[in-house]
Amino acid sequence: xxxxxxxxxxxxxxxxxxxxxxxxxxxxxxxxxxxxxxxxxxxxxxxxxxxxxxxxxxxxxxxxxxxxxxxxxxxxxxxxxxxxxxxxxxxxxxxxxxxxxxxxxxxxxxxxxxxxxxxxxxxxxxxxxxxxxxxxxxxxxxxxxxxxxxxxxxxxxxxxxxxxxxxxxxxxxxxxxxxxxxxxxxxxxxxxxxxxxxxxxxxxxxxxxxxxxxxxxxxxxxxxxxxxxxxxxxxxxxxxxxxxxxxxxxxxxxxxxxxxxxxxxxxxxxxxxxxxxxxxxxxxxxxxxxxxxxxxxxxxxxxxxxxxxxxxxxxxxxxxxxxxxxxxxxxxxxxxxxxxxxxxxxxxxxxxxxxxxxxxxxxxxxxxxxxxxxxxxxxxxxxxxxxxxxxxxxxxxxxxxxxx
Ligand SMILES: *Cc1c(COP(=O)(O)O)cnc(C)c1O
Ligand SMILES: [Zn+2]
Numbered sequence: 108x109x110x111x112x113x114x115x116x117x118x119x120x121x122x123x124x125x126x127x128x129x130x131x132x133x134x135x136x137x138x139x140x141x142x143x144x145x146x147x148x149x150x151x152x153x154x155x156x157x158x159x160x161x162x163x164x165x166x167x168x169x170x171x172x173x174x175x176x177x178x179x180x181x182x183x184x185x186x187x188x189x190x191x192x193x194x195x196x197x198x199x200x201x202x203x204x205x206x207x208x209x210x211x212x213x214x215x216x217x218x219x220x221x222x223x224x225x226x227x228x229x230x231x232x233x234x235x236x237x238x239x240x241x242x243x244x245x246x247x248x249x250x251x252x253x254x255x256x257x258x259x260x261x262x263x264x265x266x267x268x269x270x271x272x273x274x275x276x277x278x279x280x281x282x283x284x285x286x287x288x289x290x291x292x293x294x295x296x297x298x299x300x301x302x303x304x305x306x307x308x309x310x311x312x313x314x315x316x317x318x319x320x321x322x323x324x325x326x327x328x329x330x331x332x333x334x335x336x337x338x339x340x341x342x343x344x345x346x347x348x349x350x351x352x353x354x355x356x357x358x359x360x361x362x363x364x365x366x367x368x369x370x371x372x373x374x375x376x377x378x379x380x381x382x383x384x385x386x387x388x389x390x391x392x393x394x395x396x397x398x399x400x401x402x403x404x405x406x407x408x409x410x411x412x413x414x415x416x417x418x419x420x421x422x423x424x425x426x427x428x429x430x431x432x433x434x435x436x437x438x439x440x441x442x443x444x445x446x447x448x449x450x451x452x453x454x455x456x457x458x459x460x461x462x463x464x465x466x467x468x469x470x471x472x473x474x475x476x477x478x479x480x481x482x483x484x485x486x487x488x489x490x491x492x493x494x495x496x497x498x499x500x501x502x503x504x505x506x507x508x509x510x511x
Contacts, residue, residue, distance in 0.1 A: 108152050108153060108157075108170070109170075110169055110170070110174070110175060110176065111144075111169060111170060111172060111173060111174055112144040112145045112146070112148060112149045112170050113127050113142060113143070113144055113175065114127070114143050114144060114145045115127050115142075115143050116131055116140040116141065116142055117140065117143055118138050118140055118141075119138060119141055119418075119419060120134065120136055120137075120138035120418075121134060121135075121136040121138065123136070125140060127142065127173065127316075128175075128233075129233075130233050130234075130235070130308065131315070131316060132309050132314050132315060133314055139313035139314070139316065139319075139415060139416050139419070140316040141316060141319070141356070142173050142317065142319075144170075144171060144360065146360060146363045149170055149171070150363070150364040150365055153170050153364070155331070155335060158331070163186070163187035164182065164184055164185060164186040164187055165186025165187065165221060165225075165321070165328070166180055166182060166186070168324055168327045171323075171327065171357075171360060172225055172320055172321075172324075173225065173229050173316075173317050173320050174228045174229055176232060179231050179232040181224060181227050181228045181231060181253055181256050181257045182224055182228075183214035183215075183220065183224070183252070183253070183256065184214060185213050185220045185221055185224045186213070186221065186224075186324055186328065187328055188208060188209050188210050188212060188213055188218075188328070189209050189212070190206050190328075190329065190332040190333070191206060191207045191209055191450075192205070192206055193205045193206060193207050193446075193449075193450050193452075193482075195449040195450060196445060196446060196449040196450055196462070199449065200465060200466045200469050202465060202469050202474060202476070202478065203476065204477070204478065204479040204480060205480050205482065206338075206479070206481045206482070207450075207452065207454075207458075207462075207481070207482050207483075207484050208325060208328070208329060208481055208483050208484065209454075210325075210458075210483065210484055210486060211452070211453070211454060211455065211458070211484055211486055211487035211488065211489075212487070214249075215245070215249040215252055215253075216245070216248075216272075216276075216486055216489065216490045217245035217248070217249065217408070217485060217486030217487070217490065218322070218325065218485045218486060219245040219246040219248070219249035219250075219486075220249045220253070221321040221322050221324055222246065222249070222317075222318035222319070222321040222322050222349065223249035223252070223253040223254075223318070223321065224253055224321055225317050225318065225320050225321030225324075226250070226253075226310060226315060226317045226318040226320075226321060227253040227254055227256075227257050227259065229317040230254075230257070230308060230310070230315070231257045231258075231259065235259055235308040236260065237259065237260040237261075237262070237305070237306075237307050238254060238259055238260070238261055238262070238307055238308040238310040239261070239262040239263070239264075239301050239302055239305075239307035239308070239309060239310065240261075240262075240263060240264075240298060240309070240310040240312075241263075241264050241265070241291055241295040241298045242265045242269070242273075242291065242294065243265065243291050243407050243408055243410060243411070244270045244274075245270075245408055245486060245490070246312070247263040247264075247265050247273060247276075247277050247282075247284075248276035249276075250263070250310055251277040251280040251281075251282035251284075252276060252280045254282065255280040260282075260283070261277075261282040262282065262283040262284075262285075262301060262307060263277050263282050263285070264284075264285045264287055264294040264297050264298055265277075265285075265286060265291075265294055266287055266288075266289060266290055266291060266293070266294060267286045267287065267288055269286075269407060270407055270490055270491055270493075274286070285297070290402065291411060291412075292398075292413065295311060299311075311415075312347040312349055312415060313349060313415045318349060319349050319352055319353045319356065320353070321353075322352075322353035322354070323353035323354065323356050323357045323360075324353075324357070325350060325353065325354055325483065326353060326354035326355070326357025326358050326361075327357045329341070329354075329481060330357070330361055330366070330367055333479075335361075335367050337358065337367055337368060337371070337372055338372045338479040338480065338481050339372060339373060339475075339478035339480065340372060340373045340375060340429075340465075340480045340481070341354060341372045341373075341374055341375065341480075341481045341483065342375040342377055342461040342462075342464050342465055342468075342480070342481070342482045342483065343374065343375065343376060343377060343461065343483050343485075344377050344378075344408065344458060344460045344461050344483065344485055345377060345378055345385055345409060345420060345431075346408055346410065346414070347411050347414045347415070347416060348376065348411075348414050348417065348419070348420035348423075349416065350483070350485070351374055351420050351423055351424075352416055352419045352420060352423055354374065354423075355371070355374060355423035355426070355427065358371050358372060359371070371426065371427040371428075373427050373428050373429040373430070374423050374424055374427040374429035375424075375429050375431070375432060375464060375468070376389070376420060376429070376430075376431040376432075377409075377433075377434060377460050377463075378409055378432070378434070378460075379405075379406050379409055379410070379433065379434060379435075379436060379439070379460060380404075380433045380434060380436070381402055381403040381404040381410075381436065382399050382403065382404050382409065382410045382412060383399065383431075383433035384397060384398070384399040384412060384413060384414070385414070385417060385421065385424075385431050386431040386432060386433045387399075388417065388421055389421060389430065389431035390431070394418055394421055394422075395417050395418050395421070396417040396421070397413070398412050398413040399413065400412070404436055404456075405436045405439070405440060405491075405494055406436070406439060406455075406456040406457040406459075406460050407456075407491075408457045408486065409457050409460065430468070432464045432467060432468065434460045434467070436456075438463045439456055439459045439463045440456065440459065440494060441463075442460075442462045442463040442466070443456060443458075443488065443494065443495075444495075445462075446459060446462055452484070452488075453487065453488035453489060454486075455484065455485060455486035455487060455488050455490060455491055456488075457485050457486065458482070458483065458484030458486065458488075461482040461483055461484070462482050465482055
């Protein structure tokens with residue numbers, strides 16, 4: 108048994124193969140690269156029983172992760188987030204088996220910590236000293252903090268409109284932070300220039316192969332938390348789509364090593380109506396998306412007008428017989444309030460979009476009553492105080508509460 112069964116990288120587009128012990132970004136053809144493991148050896152040598160007694164974080168799956176040496180692991184205790192039943196809102200929607208995978212309680216406040224933990228650990232193992240990335244906020248926050256823990260310098264560019272707390276997370280970690288008067292695509296162009304000029308490691312979404320491996324652990328955990336059973340539906344708020352690609356990869360790898368049956372959950376890419384390039388491509392039965400002009404949504408983490416890995420997201424949807432659906436901001440914000448009132452969970456707007464989508468898909472019959480349905484809450488609502496508008500009475504000392 109070795110710590111990691113990583114054997115290399117491959118290009119899902121042109122099939123070129125690469126050594127994983129050298130620094131790699133994109134394939135020569137421009138496609139993202141994916142990590143490969145020796146699943147035959149893994150299947151023979153490792154069983155779910157081996158996980159027993161391991162710490163409940165994402166590193167319990169180290170055989171299926173790319174870091175070769177335990178000493179290179181950079182961790183803040185991320186992973187093994189709760190898989191909670193949502194009985195009240197579930198029965199109200201007509202989905203009695205509705206569950207929430209709650210990423211709101213993970214370090215840095217969003218599931219981006221998973222990608223950052225594995226991506227930064229691998230960067231450390233590869234000897235990286237400086238990395239750079241564009242972000243809608245949460246990824247930059249997570250990578251800045253994990254980079255600080257690893258002793259790696261980080262340069263981050265995010266839109267001025269990104270959630271303010273994510274700026275603070277970057278700044279306090281000592282990262283070099285700039286804001287751009289534009290979208291994440293504009294931030295991406297600035298980072299591309301800086302990477303050329305200064306030789307930074309480009310940690311942009313899917314431009315290094317390991318963030319997806321971190322996000323994959325959401326799928327591994329869901330399977331383990333269900334007793335190595337496959338749920339029927341997983342709804343995922345989709346921006347760059349890394350999490351969806353990762354969850355798809357997780358279920359495929361688990362099936363190949365025989366830990367679960369050969370069946371995939373139907374994967375649902377949930378987007379905001381103000382930025383829905385994947386939904387449009389899926390509706391047109393296309394294999395790639397087009398740039399979505401003038402994108403806008405309160406669910407900032409899913410405001411991605413054109414994703415580099417769009418073809419992988421769409422493949423995951425088609426292969427799993429899933430679907431893609433867009434939700435209006437007004438609906439997802441209403442759902443966010445309902446989840447807090449019914450279940451006591453303060454989810455992020457992106458997570459709320461997944462619930463709003465579940466409601467719609469149950470209404471049109473795509474989700475059946477008996478389905479086991481998992482909505483991913485990708486972050487904490489506490490990171491987005493501006494999404495809640497309140498009007499509260501202010502009392503003078505000695506005044507009474509008036510319930511009329
Ligand atoms: C980044 C982000 C998403 C989208 O993640 P992708 O894997 O890039 O699609 C969803 N929710 C939140 C809170 C995010 O920060
Ligand atoms: Zn290629």
